[in-house]
Amino acid sequence: MPALTITDLTIEYTQGGYALRPVDSLNAEADDGELVLLLGPSGSGKTTLLSCLAGLLTPAAGTITSGETEVTALDGNALAEYRRHGVGVVFQAFNLIPSLSARENVAAPLRLAGTGRRQANTRAEKLLERVGLEERMDHRPGQLSGGEQQRVAIARALVHDAPLVVADEPTAHLDYVQVESVLELIRELAVTGRLFVVATHDDRLTPLADRVIDLSPKRKTATGTREVRLAAGEHLFEMGDRADFVYVVERGEVEMFRPLAGGGEELNLRRGPGSYFGELGPLLGMPRSTSARATVDTVLTAYGPQEFRRSRAGAGVQVS
Secondary structure (H helix, E strand, C coil), X not given: CCCEEEXXXXXXXXXXXXXXXXXXXXXXXXXXXXXXXXXXXXCCCHHXXXXXXXXXXXXXXXXXXXXXXXXXXXXXXXXXXXXXXXXEEECCCCCCCCCCCHHHHHHHHHHHCCXXXXXXXXXXXXXXXXXXXXXXXXCCHHHCCHHHHHHHHHHHHCCCCCCEEEEXXXXXXXXXXXXXXXXXXXXXXXXXXXXXXXXXXXXXXXXXXXXXXXXXXXXCCCCCEEEEXXXXXXXXXXXXXXXXXXXXXXXXXXXXXXXXXXXXXXXXEEECXXXXXXXHHHHHCCECCCEXXXXXXXXXXXXXXXXXXXXXXXXCCCCC
């Protein structure tokens, strides 16, 4: 049985008043003891997916199962218990308490759970030794380097010995020397009894991973040209769809709009005969930033990216 199973997961959230869907029908799994990378650029849903794995966000659809626990079905006390003992979280910004020592920061989750001070400190000291900070236990975050702060954050995530640990861009604020030591530590900590999931935009880390879940937008290699006919009100594509063709309006009209989170929509622009739209998505490998539909019966020509560039160059228009 996989240690982690993600089934038909769809995540939606609101940003700038718009309803966005960075993850759509994702399926993935990972085994115990693996180091798993969530790979993708900013905006691809890595942090949002980690938050769902940690039980901090609820997806719009689908399921997440960690071991025998269906995380997406938890609520109330069961969800609180999972967050405390079922998953450890390493935040991108460390999130250490400035007034507390390294020992006190690591012991804090245990103290909040009711563990006695002596027992909590003993556990914290063992973990700090594990991450190579036995000489820095009494130092506060402001007295530690970025790499040392990250090690404290990792030790804190291990305090309940959770079977799943998630880390959000754990090397984002580190120099190359600190990056190497932190990555070595993460690789060592992915052992039997613990699954380590790391979100990153840096594909140079892939050789360290046992498994990679790529959330990067998939570029379509559309080629050639074709005619597209739309009836009035018919949608051509939706915001968030993977971009393929660039469209030129031959007859009729197309309007671009964005659906709003609270319902309704915001009109972006309209394109009539002789104009084109949707070029940035396929040229740059980006998802659609708007939805598009015909306002009247409409005829379009769909161009693959290279064919579109050649057609614009032939018309004396430079496309960059």
